[in-house]
Amino acid sequence: MGNTLWFINLLKDHPWIGFLIGLAFVTVMFGSKNLVIYFYSRHKSKQTDQSR
Numbered sequence: 001m002g003n004t005l006w007f008i009n010l011l012k013d014h015p016w017i018g019f020l021i022g023l024a025f026v027t028v029m030f031g032s033k034n035l036v037i038y039f040y041s042r043h044k045s046k047q048t049d050q051s052r
Helices: 002-013 015-051
Strands: none
Touching: 002 015
């Protein structure tokens, strides 16, 4: 448990680091969701092209 104290102290001293970590997390989450939707729609369009 003592290993995480340096991280907590870092966030107390520099709150903007926590903001950047949260921003990166949100970016990765939305980016991965959009990639999944993009590849799924491409996959669907290929299936409809083949069925014609």
